[in-house]
Amino acid sequence: MTAAPVPTLATPVPVPLDVERLRSDFPILGQPVRGKPLVYLDNAATSQKPQVVIDAVTRFYASENANIHRGVHFLSERATLAYDAVREKVARFLNAGSAREIIFTRGTTESINLVAQSFGRAVLRPGDEVLITGMEHHSNIVPWQLVCEQTGARLRAIPITDTGELDLEAFDRLLGERTRLLALAHLSNALGTINPVRDLVARAHARGIPVLVDGAQSAPHLGVDLQALDCDFFACSGHKMFGPTGVGVLYGREALLERMPPWQGGGDMIASVTLERSTWAPVPAKFEAGTPMIAEVIGLGAAVDYLSAVGLTAVAAWEHELLAVASQRVGDIEGVRLVGTAPAKASVLSFVMEGVHPHDIGTVLDDEGIAIRAGHHCAQPVMQRFGVPATARASFAAYNTLEEVDALVRGLRRVRQVFG
Amino acid sequence: MSLNELYQNVILEHNRSPRNYRSMDDTDRKAEGHNPLCGDQLTVWVRVNDDVIQDASFQGSGCAISRASASLMTSAVKGRTRREAEELFRRFHRLVTGTLEPAEAETLGKLAVFSGVSEFPIRVKCASLSWHTLKAALDAPGHTVSTE
Numbered sequence: 001m002t003a004a005p006v007p008t009l010a011t012p013v014p015v016p017l018d019v020e021r022l023r024s025d026f027p028i029l030g031q032p033v034r035g036k037p038l039v040y041l042d043n044a045a046t047s048q049k050p051q052v053v054i055d056a057v058t059r060f061y062a063s064e065n066a067n068i069h070r071g072v073h074f075l076s077e078r079a080t081l082a083y084d085a086v087r088e089k090v091a092r093f094l095n096a097g098s099a100r101e102i103i104f105t106r107g108t109t110e111s112i113n114l115v116a117q118s119f120g121r122a123v124l125r126p127g128d129e130v131l132i133t134g135m136e137h138h139s140n141i142v143p144w145q146l147v148c149e150q151t152g153a154r155l156r157a158i159p160i161t162d163t164g165e166l167d168l169e170a171f172d173r174l175l176g177e178r179t180r181l182l183a184l185a186h187l188s189n190a191l192g193t194i195n196p197v198r199d200l201v202a203r204a205h206a207r208g209i210p211v212l213v214d215g216a217q218s219a220p221h222l223g224v225d226l227q228a229l230d231c232d233f234f235a236c237s238g239h240k241m242f243g244p245t246g247v248g249v250l251y252g253r254e255a256l257l258e259r260m261p262p263w264q265g266g267g268d269m270i271a272s273v274t275l276e277r278s279t280w281a282p283v284p285a286k287f288e289a290g291t292p293m294i295a296e297v298i299g300l301g302a303a304v305d306y307l308s309a310v311g312l313t314a315v316a317a318w319e320h321e322l323l324a325v326a327s328q329r330v331g332d333i334e335g336v337r338l339v340g341t342a343p344a345k346a347s348v349l350s351f352v353m354e355g356v357h358p359h360d361i362g363t364v365l366d367d368e369g370i371a372i373r374a375g376h377h378c379a380q381p382v383m384q385r386f387g388v389p390a391t392a393r394a395s396f397a398a399y400n401t402l403e404e405v406d407a408l409v410r411g412l413r414r415v416r417q418v419f420g
Numbered sequence: 421m422s423l424n425e426l427y428q429n430v431i432l433e434h435n436r437s438p439r440n441y442r443s444m445d446d447t448d449r450k451a452e453g454h455n456p457l458c459g460d461q462l463t464v465w466v467r468v469n470d471d472v473i474q475d476a477s478f479q480g481s482g483c484a485i486s487r488a489s490a491s492l493m494t495s496a497v498k499g500r501t502r503r504e505a506e507e508l509f510r511r512f513h514r515l516v517t518g519t520l521e522p523a524e525a526e527t528l529g530k531l532a533v534f535s536g537v538s539e540f541p542i543r544v545k546c547a548s549l550s551w552h553t554l555k556a557a558l559d560a561p562g563h564t565v566s567t568e
Contacts, residue, residue: 355436357483359458360427363540367423376459389459389481418427419484420436 017318022310023399025050036369039404044189044217044348044395045373046239049303053242056302060295067291069268083294086301087284093304094234095225096251103250103257103284104297108216109139111235111250112183114287115212116143118263119233119256120181126152129178131209133158133166133195134385135188138378140214144183153180160385164191164340171200175207182211186218190379190391191340192323192348194222201230210256216240220397221319221347223312226251238296243303247296250287257283264289315398319347322396326405330394333412339391350377350391353412356419358392364418365411372408425536426543427484430492435484440477440494452564453480453553455545460486464494464553473497473505478550485534485543490550492530502558509551516547 023029026048031038040048060082066075068083084099091099105111120130120143130144134157141155148155156174159167166184175182182204187194201211210232215224220241226234234251238244252260262269262280266289271279280286307315326349331338335354353361362374373393376383383390394408444450444465453462462480466473476494493512497505512531514520518538525532537547545567556565 357458357481357487359460359483359543359546360485363426363543364423375457380459383459389461418423419432 017310017314017398019318019399019401023401025052025306026399027051027054029399033369033371034367039368039370039407041394041396041400041404041408042371042373043220043397043400044240044377044393046245047220047242047397048399049244049299050242050306052306053244053299053302057244057295057299060298064298065295068294069285079294082301083292083297086297086304089301089304090249093224093308094219094236094249094251095227097227098254100283101251101254101257103252103287104292105235105248105250106246106293107237107239107248108214108235109143109248111233111248112140112212112214113143114250114263115183115233115235115252116147118260118287119210120144120147120153121151122259122261123180124148124151124153127178128153128180129176130155131158131174131179131182132156133184134160135164135166135191135193135379135382136183136185137189137214137216138380139216140183140185140212141381154178157381158184160191160193160382163342164188164193164386165342166193166195166200172203175204175209179204179207179209182209183214184211185214185216186224187215187222187346187348188340188379188382189217189348190350190377190382190393191342192345192350193340193342194218194344194346196344197231198229205230210253217347220307220315221312222316232256238300238303241303242306244296244299247293247300249300252283254283257287262286262289266290268292310398316346318398319396319400322400322402322405323347323349325402326394326396326408329405329409330412333409334416336412339386339388347396349394349396351393352388352391353415356415358390360419361392361412361415364415365408368407368411368414370404370407370411426540428533428536430530430533431484431488434488434491438478438487438491440475440491441479442477443479444475444477447475449557449561451553451556451561453549453556453567454564455482455486455549455567457542457545457567458483458486460546460549462486462490462550462553464490464550464557466497466554466557468502468558471501471503473500473502476554478553482549483543483546485537485546486549489534489547492533493550493554496529496531497554505558506555509555512551513548516544 066079068080087099158171212233213231215236219236232253238247269289339350358374447467449466460482465477467475478490516537
């Protein structure tokens with residue numbers, strides 16, 4: 001099967017991936033599970049880690065560990081340099097305007113909560129509206145519900161179509177006089193839909209409305225160019241892009257970050273403190289209170305280097321092929337219905353099988369060493385929209401192979417056998 | 421532990437054709453059960469007369485383990501007193517968590533087919549959801565229980 005061109009990429013001539021070589025960089029993939037070769041298809045939940053990332057974290061603790069930004073000694077200076085160098089790296093990786101626009105957080109969830117509690121609380125008044133979509137992960141719903149409750153603002157959601165795309169006519173209707181922020185996923189974790197973010201940002205900006213993009217799924221799979229997307233905030237997680245857990249990124253437009261109040265107080269985020277009042281450090285330090293996750297940031301730096309060396313263009317093209325083949329072959333299995341059939345999709349294959357609960361699919365596949373996710377994927381409104389309690393989800397990364405797609409299809413045939 | 425021991429034929433059969441799968445209009449003893457992890461959701465009805473469970477039924481969506489468990493449970497508790505049903509739940513819970521003596525397992529009758537669940541800790545909630553819901557229907561009808 002020939003892969004269609006990947007629509008989200010500017011350069012349609014990818015260098016083919018050497019998948020076998022790539023696999024050898026990930027020690028966990030060589031490990032048998034339940035006596036079978038591991039087939040890891042739960043990458044939308046978290047990706048596996050290459051040896052270079054594991055080594056970077058180990059090396060930091062073994063020979064570089066010190067607190068940053070305040071020590072005068074050798075190790076502290078070195079750790080500080082290493083930490084701040086990752087900020088530069090991430091800014092380049094996402095093509096942000098400047099490293100000052102990159103804030104390290106614990107993950108996408110914390111990044112979105114930061115914007116909700118700092119920007120949201122400062123801006124929202126009773127009757128104002130925050131606009132999200134019907135395909136958001138809970139982490140891009142609940143923080144807005146919280147801040148709406150605190151401010152008297154109202155949360156509205158753009159509905160999705162039967163194929164799992166945003167209803168753009170409804171979008172134009174919902175983008176109103178009172179809309180103060182649009183917050184939406186770049187790539188849906190439950191459906192795999194790629195949203196036309198650049199276009200939606202332009203429409204929101206035409207009305208002076210800032211946009212937050214949840215890039216938890218897009219950053220590892222699509223290749224993100226923040227200056228081209230032109231969004232105002234962008235959130236992603238290290239652990240979904242070959243990096244460690246516990247570290248994520250919030251990009252914010254510098255002019256907005258400057259005006260926003262801090263959301264957590266403590267060490268490192270201040271210019272001066274007296275018992276009466278304090279003043280804040282410049283961005284991004286203003287938003288990084290306390291000792292950060294230094295080792296994890298170092299690990300994220302190694303992950304960004306690794307992903308950049310592999311090349312997102314090649315990654316996206318290979319994953320596109322895996323998804324195309326898997327969609328066709330899984331979709332052909334008797335009783336299977338794909339959930340999310342938008343023309344522009346990446347990485348995620350969500351499906352249900354008639355008469356078999358996704359959880360049982362997950363258990364039978366697990367017996368074959370195949371790891372998928374079964375459940376609501378922290379996107380319960382999506383499940384409600386499609387009238388299913390849960391779906392089974394296979395999600396791909398660059399190290400997956402067509403043989404693993406075969407294993408998935410064989411496993412699903414066995415599911416059919418077991419449940420008749 | 422093989423998959424066949426988890427999905428025993430009795431379980432697969434009760435999943436396909438669950439017993440007592442209906443609502444009950446003539447009782448106010450009803451409770452909702454919810455397992456947020458899998459999205460399992462079920463309603464259990466129970467009619468009690470002179471402290472004896474006359475009838476029990478359920479409806480809802482869930483995996484094979486939770487459907488079969490609700491099906492076998494509603495059959496098993498009919499004709500038992502509340503206290504007997506609660507004792508049965510205690511033994512069942514120990515069965516699926518792997519802490520029941522084999523000799524005691526024999527007293528569970530058909531419910532013993534869930535012994536394989538103890539090797540799949542994540543599925544314990546699926547097997548016990550209907551029981552928690554039954555308990556709620558008996559103790560505090562109208563309430564919603566959650567396994568989280």
